[in-house]
Amino acid sequence: MASRQNRRLTRDARYGRYEGGPDPLAPPVDLSEALDAIGEDVMGGTSPERALREFLRRGGRTQRGLDDLMRRVAERRRDLTSRNNLDGTLQQVKQLLDEAVLAERGELARNVDLEDGDRALAEMQLDSLPPSPAAAVQELGGYDWKSPTARQKYEEIKDLLGREVLDQRFAGMKQALENATDDDRAAVSEMMRDLNELLEAHRAGTDTPEQFDDFMAKHGQYFPSNPKDVDELLDDLAARAAAAQRMRNSMTQEQRDELDALAQQAFGSPDLMGELGQLDGNLRALRPGEDWGGSERMDGDQGLGLGDGTGVFQDIADLDALAEQLAQTGPGSDLDDLDLDALSRQLGDEAAVDARTLQQLEKALRNSGTVRRGSDGQLQLTPKAMRQLGKSLLKDVAERMSGRQGARDLRRSGASGEPSGATRPWEYGDTEPWDVTRSITNALVRTAGDRTAAEGRTGPGVRLTIDDVEVQETEARTQACVALLVDTSFSMAMEDRWVPMKRTALALHTLVSTRFRGDDLQMIAFGREAEVMDIEQLVGLDAMWDKGTNLHHALLLANRHFRKHPTAQPVLLIVTDGEPTSHLEPNGQVWFNYPPDPITIALSVRELENAGRLGAQTTFFRLGDDPGLARFIDAMAKRVDGTVVAPENDDLGIAVVGSYLGSRRGGGAFGGGLFGGSGRDDWSF
Numbered sequence: 001m002a003s004r005q006n007r008r009l010t011r012d013a014r015y016g017r018y019e020g021g022p023d024p025l026a027p028p029v030d031l032s033e034a035l036d037a038i039g040e041d042v043m044g045g046t047s048p049e050r051a052l053r054e055f056l057r058r059g060g061r062t063q064r065g066l067d068d069l070m071r072r073v074a075e076r077r078r079d080l081t082s083r084n085n086l087d088g089t090l091q092q093v094k095q096l097l098d099e100a101v102l103a104e105r106g107e108l109a110r111n112v113d114l115e116d117g118d119r120a121l122a123e124m125q126l127d128s129l130p131p132s133p134a135a136a137v138q139e140l141g142g143y144d145w146k147s148p149t150a151r152q153k154y155e156e157i158k159d160l161l162g163r164e165v166l167d168q169r170f171a172g173m174k175q176a177l178e179n180a181t182d183d184d185r186a187a188v189s190e191m192m193r194d195l196n197e198l199l200e201a202h203r204a205g206t207d208t209p210e211q212f213d214d215f216m217a218k219h220g221q222y223f224p225s226n227p228k229d230v231d232e233l234l235d236d237l238a239a240r241a242a243a244a245q246r247m248r249n250s251m252t253q254e255q256r257d258e259l260d261a262l263a264q265q266a267f268g269s270p271d272l273m274g275e276l277g278q279l280d281g282n283l284r285a286l287r288p289g290e291d292w293g294g295s296e297r298m299d300g301d302q303g304l305g306l307g308d309g310t311g312v313f314q315d316i317a318d319l320d321a322l323a324e325q326l327a328q329t330g331p332g333s334d335l336d337d338l339d340l341d342a343l344s345r346q347l348g349d350e351a352a353v354d355a356r357t358l359q360q361l362e363k364a365l366r367n368s369g370t371v372r373r374g375s376d377g378q379l380q381l382t383p384k385a386m387r388q389l390g391k392s393l394l395k396d397v398a399e400r401m402s403g404r405q406g407a408r409d410l411r412r413s414g415a416s417g418e419p420s421g422a423t424r425p426w427e428y429g430d431t432e433p434w435d436v437t438r439s440i441t442n443a444l445v446r447t448a449g450d451r452t453a454a455e456g457r458t459g460p461g462v463r464l465t466i467d468d469v470e471v472q473e474t475e476a477r478t479q480a481c482v483a484l485l486v487d488t489s490f491s492m493a494m495e496d497r498w499v500p501m502k503r504t505a506l507a508l509h510t511l512v513s514t515r516f517r518g519d520d521l522q523m524i525a526f527g528r529e530a531e532v533m534d535i536e537q538l539v540g541l542d543a544m545w546d547k548g549t550n551l552h553h554a555l556l557l558a559n560r561h562f563r564k565h566p567t568a569q570p571v572l573l574i575v576t577d578g579e580p581t582s583h584l585e586p587n588g589q590v591w592f593n594y595p596p597d598p599i600t601i602a603l604s605v606r607e608l609e610n611a612g613r614l615g616a617q618t619t620f621f622r623l624g625d626d627p628g629l630a631r632f633i634d635a636m637a638k639r640v641d642g643t644v645v646a647p648e649n650d651d652l653g654i655a656v657v658g659s660y661l662g663s664r665r666g667g668g669a670f671g672g673g674l675f676g677g678s679g680r681d682d683w684s685f
């Protein structure tokens with residue numbers, strides 16, 4: 001019995017496109033590339049809100065963005081307007097008329113039973129037909145056709161016109177009424193009368209749901225979209241009628257006159273045009289917000305009939321709406337506003353999938369805790385995002401350092417292997433000892449809700465998986481007190497050193513906060529004056545265009561930081577591209593002068609020597625090729641037995657992180673230069 005039922009279920013199964021929302025089998029959205037790109041823009045001075053929008057516009061390595069979709073929308077629109085013209089119906093009428101006249105002339109020449117007088121009269125009528133197709137069709141309305149073929153061609157003209165004018169208002173009517181009978185035409189006329197009655201009742205506010213239901217029960221076959229109420233019906237009809245009007249607006253006056261005259265011959269019944277005119281009036285009154293006045297220049301080679309042309313103008317309206325949605329420029333614009341159905345119709349299913357992926361990506365970024373709304377309503381990168389971005393930057397620094405100078409893996413955080421008390425998940429290549437307590441606890445927590453474990457089916461004891469294992473972190477025995485001084489004067493922004501400076505600060509911050517938690521890092525930005533900044537503030541800092549390089553103030557703040565940690569080894573890292581040009585006066589005012597004032601130089605040197613007396617190991621990171629700056633920095637470093645590094649912009653992160661690690665690896669408590677030596681180490685990547 002069960003077997004028969006299973007076979008019946010298999011036989012009755014049907015497969016089709018999944019329409020339940022996002023594809024459940026699709027891979028999860030990868031946020032890492034998006035976060036890296038957004039973080040890079042933010043570090044360059046772009047707001048997180050704009051950076052998010054820009055990434056969605058550009059897309060990623062494998063993900064097409066909004067700009068690509070907009071380009072395809074524009075190409076599709078350009079193709080529609082450049083490929084088509086609006087002469088299709090007129091050309092069809094002219095062709096049928098020429099065929100009818102030609103068949104009639106042939107019959108007149110062949111028919112020997114025809115009276116000579118009748119033949120001559122008929123030929124004269126045909127010879128005197130006006131050049132206008134509309135006037136010729138009208139004049140032939142009372143002509144006594146001798147050829148059955150010619151008569152059929154003439155009737156096809158009236159049939160074609162009737163189907164075309166109806167297809168303008170009701171999509172698909174041209175095909176539905178092909179080879180229609182008089183009964184079919186009568187049914188359409190009845191539908192038109194009932195529709196106008198319904199719409200006029202709706203205008204007056206006297207219609208009822210029952211009236212709509214009765215109308216759909218009687219005439220629903222003419223409305224394949226299956227509207228649920230009169231408003232949906234109105235939306236569909238008005239959108240197509242407005243497209244038909246825009247098509248008419250795009251024609252020349254001669255074309256409009258020809259079609260108006262021809263339309264009176266539609267189905268051989270002028271009443272049809274009266275019903276359509278009444279319908280258009282109702283639709284204009286009920287949906288005045290539709291675009292009834294637009295037009296397009298259509299100068300292609302492919303002629304469009306009235307129905308097909310109206311469809312093209314609807315497509316153009318769809319494309320214009322999509323372009324506006326994709327632009328995301330209006331107030332309150334949101335990717336959820338994208339009409340995926342219209343996108344699929346116009347550009348194909350692949351475009352709709354791209355747009356849906358962008359929607360999911362934006363939601364994932366907002367819901368994953370990487371961005372949040374601040375008190376001012378603007379998007380901000382969260383600490384979680386800063387950690388993720390910092391890990392990415394640090395990984396890049398580690399890979400490049402490993403390739404260039406054989407540096408150790410930055411994941412290994414101890415120089416002497418002493419446990420720090422912290423643990424972390426095991427990673428491939430780790431040699432640190434396991435933390436057994438944490439590993440077993442992870443396994444117990446993981447299996448606590450497992451029914452099979454509760455029933456004893458897993459056997460005795462605890463089963464560990466590799467994901468349960470944690471290892472003990474190690475760190476150097478000596479704690480470091482680190483001050484990173486970064487130049488934020490206008491030259492840093494002008495020489496494209498702004499983003500490398502921020503990337504360096506974030507990479508170092510991530511290294512210290514995740515692998516050397518016992519160290520205390522303080523970041524100090526110095527331009528015209530100096531300021532202690534947290535990492536979020538520094539990463540989001542806009543380019544500073546004030547003149548001034550106040551190294552004196554920055555060193556004052558660094559030495560205050562060192563004095564707060566008397567038992568830690570001071571490490572001073574200074575990133576700059578200019579000589580000091582401002583200093584802090586005793587009254588707290590900032591003094592600026594260029595070229596550098598001797599007092600400014602003297603105060604900066606004095607405070608640097610104070611750092612040396614506190615035991616600070618100093619490294620200068622000189623940016624730029626100015627020989628004068630090089631001589632000055634060399635002299636400053638020599639006074640405190642410091643180190644000078646001259647990296648390129650893109651290698652600044654490697655230089656700073658390498659110097660920090662070199663300080664931690666140095667002989668004794670801390671060694672000297674990058675490789676554990678002392679004195680000047682002037683090298684360049």
